[in-house]
Amino acid sequence: MQPRSKHTIPSLDGLRAISILLVVCSHASLAFGAVARARPLGQLGVQVFFVISGYLITTLLLREWERTGGLDLTGFYVRRTTRILPAYLAFLGVLAVAASIGWIALPPNARWWPALTFTSNIASTNTWFTGHSWSLSVEEQFYVSWPIAFAFLGPRRARWLALAVFLGGSPVRALVFAATHHGLQAVTLNHDFIAVGCVLALAEKELRISPRWQALMRSRWMWLMPATALALQLALSGRMQWQLTAYVLAVLPILAVAIAVTVAWCVEQSGGRVGRILNSRPMRAVGVLSYSIYLWQEPFLAPKHLGSLPVCLIAIAACASLSYYFVERPGLAFRRVIGASLLPRWHEDESPAVGLAD
Numbered sequence: 011m012q013p014r015s016k017h018t019i020p021s022l023d024g025l026r027a028i029s030i031l032l033v034v035c036s037h038a039s040l041a042f043g044a045v046a047r048a049r050p051l052g053q054l055g056v057q058v059f060f061v062i063s064g065y066l067i068t069t070l071l072l073r074e075w076e077r078t079g080g081l082d083l084t085g086f087y088v089r090r091t092t093r094i095l096p097a098y099l100a101f102l103g104v105l106a107v108a109a110s111i112g113w114i115a116l117p118p119n120a121r122w123w124p125a126l127t128f129t130s131n132i133a134s135t136n137t138w139f140t141g142h143s144w145s146l147s148v149e150e151q152f153y154v155s156w157p158i159a160f161a162f163l164g165p166r167r168a169r170w171l172a173l174a175v176f177l178g179g180s181p182v183r184a185l186v187f188a189a190t191h192h193g194l195q196a197v198t199l200n201h202d203f204i205a206v207g208c209v210l211a212l213a214e215k216e217l218r219i220s221p222r223w224q225a226l227m228r229s230r231w232m233w234l235m236p237a238t239a240l241a242l243q244l245a246l247s248g249r250m251q252w253q254l255t256a257y258v259l260a261v262l263p264i265l266a267v268a269i270a271v272t273v274a275w276c277v278e279q280s281g282g283r284v285g286r287i288l289n290s291r292p293m294r295a296v297g298v299l300s301y302s303i304y305l306w307q308e309p310f311l312a313p314k315h316l317g318s319l320p321v322c323l324i325a326i327a328a329c330a331s332l333s334y335y336f337v338e339r340p341g342l343a344f345r346r347v348i349g350a351s352l353l354p355r356w357h358e359d360e361s362p363a364v365g366l367a368d
Contacts, residue, residue, distance in 0.1 A: 020280035022062055023297030024288025025273060029055040030300040037311035042319050054243040056145045057203050061269045063149055064207025071160050072211060081161040090153050092345035097337045101305045105139055114139060114309065131198055142308045144198055152204045165212055172208035175201060180263045187258050206266045210274055227278045235275065239268040302330035302338065
């Protein structure tokens with residue numbers, strides 16, 4: 011087992027890098043017809059982001075609780091807001107300008123309000139360009155509700171709440187699927203993926219002293235866990251009715267557990283071969299940029315794409331870099347200034363990298 015840094019959790023940036031690459035490959039396959047088998051992988055990439063979000067946000071909340079005996083909710087929301095909104099609003103602003111001058115064509119029924127209110131997992135934006143905001147909406151709903159629940163319940167009872175949300179995910183999806191016959195709407199109800207990450211964080215201390223858990227983490231067969239998640243995603247996320255039914259009702263909770271155990275394995279065994287790859291400089295660099303990449307890949311990998319695949323990939327990298335260095339980083343500097351000056355209990359997150367939207 012590798013010692014954990016006080017300020018970072020190893021392997022998570024590398025996992026974020028893999029996740030965003032899965033999303034880009036999936037959308038590139040839709041836009042350009044390249045690597046058709048990669049199409050189901052985008053959802054898997056987003057699900058990994060969700061598990062990481064639940065795990066890391068809960069870890070940060072738990073550390074603050076143990077350090078201070080409570081939570082500074084105002085400080086939490088300032089950190090999340092100044093981390094997420096600047097890049098997101100800049101992206102939406104550029105899209106609005108591009109649409110107004112005719113660079114991109116939005117459908118007549120396109121709606122901005124679901125993206126602006128982080129409710130596009132409930133009400134569609136009706137356009138590809140902001141369609142990916144559904145996943146940001148799931149995470150924002152988690153960021154708003156979970157810290158309040160955690161502060162009210164405390165770590166022990168919060169663990170039971172997270173477990174209940176995870177166990178309730180499949181029945182809720184089944185009800186939505188039965189009521190709407192809309193597979194996509196049911197599949198995007200991914201709050202249980204975030205919840206299983208929360209459970210992992212809250213149970214981590216007990217797991218780390220469990221001989222059986224540590225034996226599992228050191229097992230030479232642990233590679234079967236991510237392999238199983240990948241195989242299930244490729245085999246059962248198709249459009250045939252039996253595939254969709256099995257995926258919605260049975261496969262998604264198995265995927266959530268497999269991803270959570272894989273995240274724990276990558277963190278615990280960060281000094282192994284897989285860990286060395288995940289913690290390499292290129293993987294960490296892509297992981298740090300993953301939020302901006304996720305925002306900006308959507309318009310360039312639209313079904314009616316804006317150029318050749320190499321040109322689009324270069325454009326994504328350029329826009330993501332500009333967003334990170336000229337929007338995200340100034341936003342982080344701004345939050346340090348207002349946090350230190352206005353909030354008596356202000357402290358910075360011990361790890362700036364969280365999930366899809368942070």
